[in-house]
Amino acid sequence: MDSIRAVRGMNDIPPEKEAVWNHLEEVVREVMVIFGYGNIRTPIVEKTDLFTRSLGEVTDIVEKEMYTFKDQMNGESLTLRPEGTAACVRAVIQHNLVYGGGKRLWYMGPMFRHERPQKGRYRQFHQLGVEAVGFDGYEADTEHLLINNKLWQMLEISDLQLEINSLGNLETREEYKKALVKYLRNHLESIDENSRKRLATNPLRILDSKDANTREIVSNGPKIIDYLDKNSLNRFDSIKKTLDKMGVGYTVNNYLVRGLDYYNDLIYEWTTESLGSQGTVSAGGRYDALCSQIGGKDTPACGFAVGMERVIELLMLKEIPPKVNSIDVYMIFDGQIAREYAWYAASLLREEGVSVVFNYDSGSFKSQIKRADSSGADYAIIIGEDEAASELVSLKPLRSRTPQELLTLKNATKKIKSEKFGVKEKNL
Numbered sequence: 001m002d003s004i005r006a007v008r009g010m011n012d013i014p015p016e017k018e019a020v021w022n023h024l025e026e027v028v029r030e031v032m033v034i035f036g037y038g039n040i041r042t043p044i045v046e047k048t049d050l051f052t053r054s055l056g057e058v059t060d061i062v063e064k065e066m067y068t069f070k071d072q073m074n075g076e077s078l079t080l081r082p083e084g085t086a087a088c089v090r091a092v093i094q095h096n097l098v099y100g101g102g103k104r105l106w107y108m109g110p111m112f113r114h115e116r117p118q119k120g121r122y123r124q125f126h127q128l129g130v131e132a133v134g135f136d137g138y139e140a141d142t143e144h145l146l147i148n149n150k151l152w153q154m155l156e157i158s159d160l161q162l163e164i165n166s167l168g169n170l171e172t173r174e175e176y177k178k179a180l181v182k183y184l185r186n187h188l189e190s191i192d193e194n195s196r197k198r199l200a201t202n203p204l205r206i207l208d209s210k211d212a213n214t215r216e217i218v219s220n221g222p223k224i225i226d227y228l229d230k231n232s233l234n235r236f237d238s239i240k241k242t243l244d245k246m247g248v249g250y251t252v253n254n255y256l257v258r259g260l261d262y263y264n265d266l267i268y269e270w271t272t273e274s275l276g277s278q279g280t281v282s283a284g285g286r287y288d289a290l291c292s293q294i295g296g297k298d299t300p301a302c303g304f305a306v307g308m309e310r311v312i313e314l315l316m317l318k319e320i321p322p323k324v325n326s327i328d329v330y331m332i333f334d335g336q337i338a339r340e341y342a343w344y345a346a347s348l349l350r351e352e353g354v355s356v357v358f359n360y361d362s363g364s365f366k367s368q369i370k371r372a373d374s375s376g377a378d379y380a381i382i383i384g385e386d387e388a389a390s391e392l393v394s395l396k397p398l399r400s401r402t403p404q405e406l407l408t409l410k411n412a413t414k415k416i417k418s419e420k421f422g423v424k425e426k427n428l
Helices: 015-035 048-055 060-065 087-094 139-154 172-183 193-201 203-208 212-219 229-248 307-319 336-351 364-374 385-390 407-422
Strands: 045-047 067-069 077-080 103-114 123-132 161-166 264-271 280-286 303-308 330-333 357-360 380-384 392-396 404-406
Touching: 015 087, 015 103, 015 139, 015 307, 045 087, 048 060, 048 087, 067 404, 087 123, 087 303, 123 139, 123 307, 139 161, 139 264, 139 280, 139 303, 139 307, 161 229, 172 193, 172 203, 193 203, 229 264, 229 380, 280 307, 280 380, 303 307, 307 380, 330 336, 330 364, 336 357, 336 380, 336 385, 336 407, 357 392, 364 380, 380 385, 385 392, 392 407
Parallel strands: 330 357, 330 380
Antiparallel strands: 045 077, 067 077, 103 123, 123 303, 161 264, 264 280, 280 303, 380 392, 392 404
């Protein structure tokens, strides 16, 4: 019988990769506390209408990539969330979270898109999402760029570049789209086939075409910056001036667009050349119309999402990986009386903050010590029938040549803690 494997594009995270994931998640939580954001958790499954109405029915995500199925109980169409913003905004509306003022929210979790799996792009992937709902000023947009910058600083990731652009408000964006379509219709034979298809459905996506001929034609066409109204221009200028004052480098990319329909005004991407074609690590912008699109009141908002797997790849490229949480003690015993005393010893050590792995397998002391050494533990505690009867333990260092000692459990605990926490035994 064939063994069952994970679904293609959906990956396990084994214990040996836990340290770098824990490091990333701990830094994220620290940054969110620094900036005063509260954690929100939403379901993995949402009603399909949430995404068709928020992302746009002609986007690649809705047309090709969503995991959608019919609920067998009631026939309702449900979808595994392909991104987190729509679900977060849905929760804000449902629970009236902005009744007393704007909300700063963040979340982490798995998202799902049926894409062709490749390095940095998976069918189940993890995102950090940060949203500021109910804030109209440019300060919220700027703060999100500063949150990104702080995150990279604390993770010691230096090879990221920030690109920014403004799409203007919904009215001026529509004027620009009409001008772009009119211009490109005069060059249909020269642009790539995919761009010709998008001309009728999502023309702004043609701006980030990878086809060289299309990019050249676009570069000679109308510029979105020329269609911005005074308010959007002032907002964009204020953001740039703040970034300049804060020492955050950026490049204005007039051809930068996002793949989701709900954005207006500021959009941005943090990219790297270290990950090949999957170089976008974080991206976001303002989405003032999203709340009303999914049934709420007009509410200004902005946010961004970080691809956590891509950050993990960048962290793995560093020469010094995050420290792995090591095991303090591997518990070895022989005989029933020793086993019972070993359970007691393990419990006491854990109460003192010492991590203990309890040996489940029988075997000689020699074979157990081999397992202790391969476990990565710093010490082995060895308990035989004589030690148990005398309420003593043998403490054997596994990472140094320090001699094995016969100690009371209390003194063994003191010695381990003095090494682990740097506390002198006389102060314990």
